[in-house]
Amino acid sequence: MIAIYVTVFAGVLGLAFGSFLNVCATRWPEEESAAKGRSHCRNCGRTLAWWENIPLASWLALRGHCRTCKAWIGWRYPLAELAVGALWAFSTWHTFLEAPDLSTGTFTYNAATVLATGIARIAFLWILVALAVMDAENLWLPDRLTIPGVALGFALAFARGGLCASMAFGGGFDEWQHYVALWEFYWFIGAVASAGGVLVIRLLYIMIRGQEGIGMGDVKLMAMIGGWLGVRCAVLTFAIGVILGTLFALVTLVPPSARAGNQSWRQQKLPFGTFLCIGAAVCAFWGVPLAAAYLSWAGF
Numbered sequence: 001m002i003a004i005y006v007t008v009f010a011g012v013l014g015l016a017f018g019s020f021l022n023v024c025a026t027r028w029p030e031e032e033s034a035a036k037g038r039s040h041c042r043n044c045g046r047t048l049a050w051w052e053n054i055p056l057a058s059w060l061a062l063r064g065h066c067r068t069c070k071a072w073i074g075w076r077y078p079l080a081e082l083a084v085g086a087l088w089a090f091s092t093w094h095t096f097l098e099a100p101d102l103s104t105g106t107f108t109y110n111a112a113t114v115l116a117t118g119i120a121r122i123a124f125l126w127i128l129v130a131l132a133v134m135d136a137e138n139l140w141l142p143d144r145l146t147i148p149g150v151a152l153g154f155a156l157a158f159a160r161g162g163l164c165a166s167m168a169f170g171g172g173f174d175e176w177q178h179y180v181a182l183w184e185f186y187w188f189i190g191a192v193a194s195a196g197g198v199l200v201i202r203l204l205y206i207m208i209r210g211q212e213g214i215g216m217g218d219v220k221l222m223a224m225i226g227g228w229l230g231v232r233c234a235v236l237t238f239a240i241g242v243i244l245g246t247l248f249a250l251v252t253l254v255p256p257s258a259r260a261g262n263q264s265w266r267q268q269k270l271p272f273g274t275f276l277c278i279g280a281a282v283c284a285f286w287g288v289p290l291a292a293a294y295l296s297w298a299g300f
Contacts, residue, residue, distance in 0.1 A: 014088030018081030141217030153227025194226025233287030240279030
């Protein structure tokens, strides 16, 4: 029963943070502060009433239009709120499944580790949704999210290493040092290798095609993903991103006219960061078993 209550609370809280995400996604590209000034219609400028700012419910009540000028608000607002709310609720439920002891209030080593990971994961998911939205709308992955995201990923790694060290301290200094070095080195390699791999692909594309194919924002995003999820899950994230991006391009960017000889679609840009964020969200829950299953299938 505790799991259900906490899951519902996390979902409702996620809707609220999804609403704040929309504020950031709307104001940051215009170089406006997300913390100052009341919400207003971007078309007519009218300040919104309190009840027009209720996550998801207000958009449904207004049928997606401004109450005054009837301008279309856009699907991004309810979808972003719903995405954060659903991901936070699912992440919370997933945390209870990983550590059943949490439902009884028994904090074992496993329960404490899973709880810390679960709390960190909801922050990671919020950043992923925010980056996915901003890249989809503006082809922009802001440093104000990617760089703190990398820092938070390292902080989580150090926290995990410290927890492992405290549990292994009774085994002697050598064992303690082994645990700390293992965690710190693994996550450091995850961030550096992930960013470095994408950076190499970016440079090779520029050398071959003479134009930029992958932006530096994607490189920083991969560093963040590698710092949070490690090397294996970062590679899996990149593979998912490539597959989703390819499918999106085939469905939306290759019109019938392209088959008739019009090649202008080749110059269009894709929000690759959006697909990477989707892949990272998948790997945040199932990356380790998926990577292990693939390695087993490949004979490694």
